[in-house]
Amino acid sequence: MTVREMLTNGDFNNMSQSPQIDGSLLVTLTKRNDEHIYKLWVTNLYQSNENVIREEIV
Amino acid sequence: MVYSDNAPIPPSRVLDFLSSQRDLNIAMLNELKDIRSAILSAPFIDKQSLKNALIGGQYSPYQIKKIALDTAQTDVPLAVEGTSISWAVTGGQFTGLSIRLNSQQSDSIPLDVFKDWQEQFFQLFVTNNAQAGAVLYLIIGRDGAVATSAQRLYAQDVLLRGDFAAVVGVDKNFEAFNGNVGVGGTASLSYTVTAGKTLYITQVAFVCEAAVDANKDLPSAGGLSLKNDTLGIFHFRMGGVGGGGMGLAKPVVFTTGQTMIIYTHNWSDHACACYGYALGYEL
Numbered sequence: 001m002t003v004r005e006m007l008t009n010g011d012f013n014n015m016s017q018s019p020q021i022d023g024s025l026l027v028t029l030t031k032r033n034d035e036h037i038y039k040l041w042v043t044n045l046y047q048s049n050e051n052v053i054r055e056e057i058v
Numbered sequence: 059m060v061y062s063d064n065a066p067i068p069p070s071r072v073l074d075f076l077s078s079q080r081d082l083n084i085a086m087l088n089e090l091k092d093i094r095s096a097i098l099s100a101p102f103i104d105k106q107s108l109k110n111a112l113i114g115g116q117y118s119p120y121q122i123k124k125i126a127l128d129t130a131q132t133d134v135p136l137a138v139e140g141t142s143i144s145w146a147v148t149g150g151q152f153t154g155l156s157i158r159l160n161s162q163q164s165d166s167i168p169l170d171v172f173k174d175w176q177e178q179f180f181q182l183f184v185t186n187n188a189q190a191g192a193v194l195y196l197i198i199g200r201d202g203a204v205a206t207s208a209q210r211l212y213a214q215d216v217l218l219r220g221d222f223a224a225v226v227g228v229d230k231n232f233e234a235f236n237g238n239v240g241v242g243g244t245a246s247l248s249y250t251v252t253a254g255k256t257l258y259i260t261q262v263a264f265v266c267e268a269a270v271d272a273n274k275d276l277p278s279a280g281g282l283s284l285k286n287d288t289l290g291i292f293h294f295r296m297g298g299v300g301g302g303g304m305g306l307a308k309p310v311v312f313t314t315g316q317t318m319i320i321y322t323h324n325w326s327d328h329a330c331a332c333y334g335y336a337l338g339y340e341l
Contacts (some may be wrong), residue, residue, distance in 0.1 A: 010252030010340055016233040017247040032229075046250055046317060 003029065003040040003055040012038070017045075024053050120199045125184060127155075127192040133162050136182040142199035143182075144174035149228070150192025151341060157196075158183040169194075223260075223339030230257060232320060234334040238269045239324040245332040247320045248287065252340065257312040259284065259338040262296070263303025264322045269329040279325040282334050288316040297325065301333075309338060 006012055012029035020026050025045055029038040041053040123138060127150055147155070152170035159167070159179040166185065167175070186194065223229035236245030251257045266280025281297030293310045296302060312318045322334030 008252065010230075010255055013229055014231045014233075015247070015249065016235060018235040018237075019245075046248055 003027070003038045003057070004042070004052055006038055007040065118200075120197060123196040123198065125186070125194040125196070127186050127189040127194055130186060130188040132185050133158065133183040134185070135162075136184055136196075138182055138196075138198055139178075139180040140198040140200050141178050142174065142176045143179070144197050145169050146195040146197070148193050148195070150189035150194075154187030154189070155194060156185045158185075228339045228341060230338055230340045232318075232336045234320045234322050235332070236322075237331045239322075239330050239332045241324060241327055241329065243324050245322045245334060247334065247336075248317055250317045251312045251314050253314055255314055255340045257316075257318065257338060257340045258309040259306065259312070259318070259336045260309045261303065261305050261335070261337040262320075263301065263335040263337075264296070265301035265333040266322070266324060266326065266330050267300065268326075269331050273328045276328060277326065278328070278330050280330060280332055281323040281325055283321040283323070284310060284336060285319045285321065286312060286316055287319045297323070303335070 001009075001011070006029055007015075007027065011031070013032045014030045016026075016028040018026045018028075020041065024041045024043050027040040027042060027045070029040070030036075031038075037058045039056040039058070041055075043051045043053065120140075121138070123136065127147075143157075143159075145152075145155075145157075147169075152168075155169040156166040157169065158164040159175065160181055162183050164183075182196070184194070184196075232247050232249060234245045234247035236243075239245055249257075262282060262284060264280060264282035266278045268274045268276055268278050277299045279297065279299050280301065281295060282302075283295045284293045285291065286293065296304070318336070320334045320336050322332040324330040324332055
């Protein structure tokens with residue numbers, strides 16, 4: 001499952017959104033009992049021209 | 059060897075007969091001793107104490123059946139009997155769950171309407187809708203009523219909302235952050251509620267502080283707004299210097315597919331780091 005799909009499915013407990021210098025939006029998701037941090041860089045989130053730039057799991 | 063009451067015992071077999079009778083008598087005597095010992099050792103001579111003593115403490119007056127609700131099922135038989143039954147759900151809801159007792163022709167008992175059953179039954183039929191990750195717990199009593207205070211607390215909404223969210227693991231916490239918001243600018247977060255879910259926001263908070271150390275001594279006024287972007291409605295706005303927060307006695311509700319936006323405003327005369335929070339749960 002991608003980080004974007006996690007967002008769609010509500011599969012997280014905590015979400016943070018922060019704009020980045022390059023104009024993208026960093027979406028960070030975490031879950032209870034899961035030590036991973038799920039990161040998604042995206043522009044125009046939820047818009048018809050949404051563009052997922054990168055995903056990262058740390 | 060066994061001899062009937064009517065058949066004569068051959069003389070050559072008398073010793074065998076007496077020996078088998080002796081063994082039988084010893085076995086019966088030992089059982090009577092066990093029963094006597096159990097009765098004397100039980101602090102109260104009641105049905106439960108006697109059962110506990112006779113079965114060496116292994117007897118349990120109840121059992122719990124766990125049923126995963128990931129897949130929808132209809133009238134699945136469960137071979138279990140008892141004298142009472144109650145129910146609880148984790149990670150899901152009672153809506154769409156029902157049981158029939160004893161027969162598939164029995165009337166269906168919707169679990170979201172009733173709380174328990176307090177009579178003898180000898181078989182269950184379980185029906186459930188699909189609820190990913192949810193588990194149905196059936197607490198089955200064998201001798202009288204089973205204590206089901208936890209389930210009743212849920213049903214009566216006695217638990218605080220935050221506690222409830224923590225127990226069932228559906229808490230949702232959102233943070234909008236921007237480390238350098240210009241004068242009059244905002245940090246924001248948007249979230250579209252998952253299909254089939256409803257989001258309840260029960261707490262909000264914000265922080266507004268100067269972005270650079272040189273301005274840390276200045277008052278940093280800011281605010282927070284919570285908007286239903288789908289309906290175009292601002293549910294409320296709050297403001298203050300430095301930040302603030304509150305619990306909401308009545309949750310702000312976002313239904314499935316609706317988009318929530320948190321705005322954190324910089325109302326001061328210098329650039330600020332702005333944090334906005336909306337905390338709640340999703341069912």
